[in-house]
Structures are given as C-alpha cells and as structure tokens.
Amino acid sequence: MLALPALLLGLAAAAGTPEEDYIAARDAAIARIKKIEEKKPDADVSKIDRKALADLEKRLQAMIGDLSVKPYPAKGKIGFESLSDDEVGSGGLDGLRFAKGDDGPQVYVTTDGLAVKWIARPEEWWTKKSKTPPGLDEALANDEFYTFAVGEDAALSRTADLPISKPEGATFAHALLGGWAQDIGPNPEQEIIVAVRKDGKIYIAEEKAKNYKLIPACEAMWKESEKKTEALFKKYQASGAKDEKIFNFYTAEQEKGDRDYRNCYSERAPKEAFFPALVKEAQEIADRFGAK
Structure with a gap:
C-alpha cells in the first residue's frame, strides 16, 4: 500500500465529521457576528448573517437530506x-x-x-x-x-x-x-x-x-383566578403603582391560576369524550x- 503524502495525512486528521464541521462553522459565524456587534452595536450584519445561514443550510441538507x-x-x-x-x-x-x-x-x-x-x-x-x-x-x-x-x-x-x-x-x-x-x-x-x-x-x-375542546370546569377555575388578579391589580393601581408587595401577589396569583388551569385540563381531558379523537x-x- 502506498503511503499518503504528509500534507494529505494532515488534512485527513484535521477533517471532522459533517456534524463537527457544521458546528465549527456555526460557532465561527456566531463569534464573527458577535465581535462586530460588540465593536459597533448599530452595525448592519444582515449580509454576513444571510451568507452564513445559507452555508449552514447546505450543510444541514447534506446531512439530513430530503x-x-x-x-x-x-x-x-x-x-x-x-x-x-x-x-x-x-x-x-x-x-x-x-x-x-x-x-x-x-x-x-x-x-x-x-x-x-x-x-x-x-x-x-x-x-x-x-x-x-x-x-x-x-x-x-x-x-x-x-x-x-x-x-x-x-x-x-x-x-x-x-x-x-x-x-x-x-x-x-x-x-x-x-x-x-x-x-x-x-x-x-x-x-x-x-x-x-x-x-x-x-x-x-x-x-x-x-x-x-374547552373543559367548562377548568374554564370556571380560570375565571375565578381572573377575579382575584383583577382585584389585586386594582389595589396596585390605587397605590400609585408603588406597592411592590401587592404587585408580587398579583403576579404569583396569575401564575398559580395558569398552572391550576393547565393541571385541571391535563387531569380531566383523558375522561372527556373528545380525547380519543385528539390521541x-x-x-x-x-x-x-x-x-x-
């Protein structure tokens, strides 16, 4: 078997897999754009961005295919x-x-x-x-x-x-x-x-x-939560938008209402007549x- 020239051996060793080459190209493009934007925040990098995206798209198409x-x-x-x-x-x-x-x-x-x-x-x-x-x-x-x-x-x-x-x-x-x-x-x-x-x-x-489909019991739960959050928001407005404690209560109640609604739907949905059609x-x- 003929020995490969040293230059070809070096190139073979440096070449990565298509995935590794893609990630290296992506990271290099991100770093280049970031460097430009840090030096000049209002710089227009759209041309560089589009060119890099086009190159990355070709690499992905070669790996993933049609x-x-x-x-x-x-x-x-x-x-x-x-x-x-x-x-x-x-x-x-x-x-x-x-x-x-x-x-x-x-x-x-x-x-x-x-x-x-x-x-x-x-x-x-x-x-x-x-x-x-x-x-x-x-x-x-x-x-x-x-x-x-x-x-x-x-x-x-x-x-x-x-x-x-x-x-x-x-x-x-x-x-x-x-x-x-x-x-x-x-x-x-x-x-x-x-x-x-x-x-x-x-x-x-x-x-x-x-x-x-909507689940009425869960909708009713959410409406009750809305009443509480609306009342809290009115109190916050009455404070001149200065009482952070009330605002925190308001935000926490919103999040709880959303969480409770989705938990309600998740628990009740499998028992609903429409659920098999969704599955x-x-x-x-x-x-x-x-x-x-």
Missing part, C-alpha cells in the same frame, strides 16, 4: 432565522424545517448527534433543575425544550399529554397538546406536538389540533414517520 413524507415539502430550510444573539429567532435547534407556510403542518428534522450537542448548551429549561443536561428522550418529553428548540418568539405551554404508540421502526415517540403564547392563561390556539426518533434522526412535528390525531402524525 423528506418523502406527506403533507410536508421535500426540501427543508434551516430552522432558525439568525446567528445574532440580538435578533429574535436565533439560537434554535440545529435542523431543517419542512413547511409549506407559516400556519400549516410543519416538521423540524435534526440528527441525534446535533440534538445532543444542542441540548448540552446550558439553558434555563434544564439548568434550573439539574447540573447535567438531560438525555434525548428526557428532553423530548419536556415541554420547555420546545420553547427553546423550535419556538420563535413565544413559549409553549403544555395542556395535556397525548398517549401514543411508537410508529414502526422508531425508538421513541411522545405527543402533547399545547399552545404557543407570549402570556399566560387559557390559549384557544392549541396544537399537537409530536416527537419521533428513528434511524438516528429526530422529527418534531406540529399542527393545529382539530378536535380540541388519534397525534398517532396519525407520528405514524407518518414509521418504516416504509
């Missing part, structure tokens, strides 16, 4: 919108988003390797509870994960878990009912989120829940990613 699953398009686009920490839509999960529009069904696809490295980045959704990052399955079962991974400018609040079976060939599947919002309280815009792990890839699908919706979404 998608032959209906109703999603075959070609995916990078799942986050900016590499600047100052911009909304930055810091999302490294993967491709397959969607025909903003409001229709969509799915984010990444690899196990990329997801593990992304999860390892310290974020409050896991650092406030643990010193070590969660495993893949644990992360995908945590509704806070989705706020940071695929949420653009809103947080996902879980309303109920939807028990589904793993589709054929999958090693993990999880589904939940939840809503994206910038504030708390009942959200009429409920979506089904389904996560499936299969063949080294992770699929995170979401679409509007067709069979979502069926989630199972049908998961099964799209089963073995062909």
